[in-house]
Amino acid sequence: MTQSFFEWMQGLSFSAWMLEETWASPIIQxxxxxxxxxxxxxxxxxxMRLIGRGLIKTPLNQLARELDRWMIWSFVALFVTGAPQVLSTALKQYYSPFFWWKMQIIVIGLLFTFTIRRRVAFAEEGTLGHWPKVVGVLSIGIWTSVSVWARLIGLLS
Amino acid sequence: MRSLFEWVDALPSSIALRESLNAYPTMLTVHVVSMCLFAGLIAYWDMRLVGLTLKKVPVSNIPTRLFPWALTGYGINLITGGLLLYSQPMRYYDNFYFWAKMALMVVAGINMFWFHYATYKSVQAWDQGREIPMNARLAGVVSLVLWAAVVVTGRMMAYAGLMPEWWNNLNIGA
Known part of the structure; x- marks a missing residue:
């Protein structure tokens, strides 16, 4: 079922266009x-602000609110530019364990970011004890691992 | 210059690094992650100067509080980038995007020093306010464009077949 879906993606005329057009993949990458x-x-x-580093003189919730739309829109840009790459190399992705690890961690990262991290970052400061530090470290760990697996898809698959 | 690249290429440590199965993926992955740390923080500093975001954060807070982290990322980036070059110098010698990236990094560095030693000296006058002087905004735009171009040329280095025609005509690799 999953494999046939990836075979279908690979067989799309858009995927063929992506592979044949010399500049399409480099520009999207x-x-x-x-x-x-x-x-x-x-x-x-x-x-960094959550773990008590960086812009500590600025209230955390103000910083989080201001950067929220940058985070969301840049993620949208990542999705929009990532999807064509998955479509054009669907079978390579399907057989790469790094692709699946990346996807799983992205789902965990999104759930974590829009539930726990958002609640902690938008909360009144000083009311949550050590939780902001834990959440900050986890968030950095999650998104770093996404970029590590992403890089390894291209190198070791 | 070519003989220097060839000399490095023949060094036992360069060959060992080149032939290692794990070295290249490890160095490139650390290079990308450290790029996120450096370029990610510098991008928001530039956008603060341009007036796109973080408008309530005093301008002087950012170099003081974020630059040590950005410089750490830059240091790791330089080391891993240097090792990548050291391991395959002849792969990059005739690569247009490699030289373009190096040139862009130099120009971005000049822009950064120019801003720091000229425009930034008057920061106390516009630190808290929302009106950033035109020189500072310009430095922010130039920095954003240059570092984005560094990222792009860095990615394009993998596409040896997509060099500009005029560059191929120079026949540097021959």
């Missing part, structure tokens, strides 16, 4: 990397 930098920065500034 470059855009994906620029979006990654924007996403990483938005996440990091808040995560």
């Amino acid at each position: 470059c855009m994906h990397l620029v979006a990654l930098v924007a996403f990483a920065g938005a996440v990091l500034v808040v995560d």
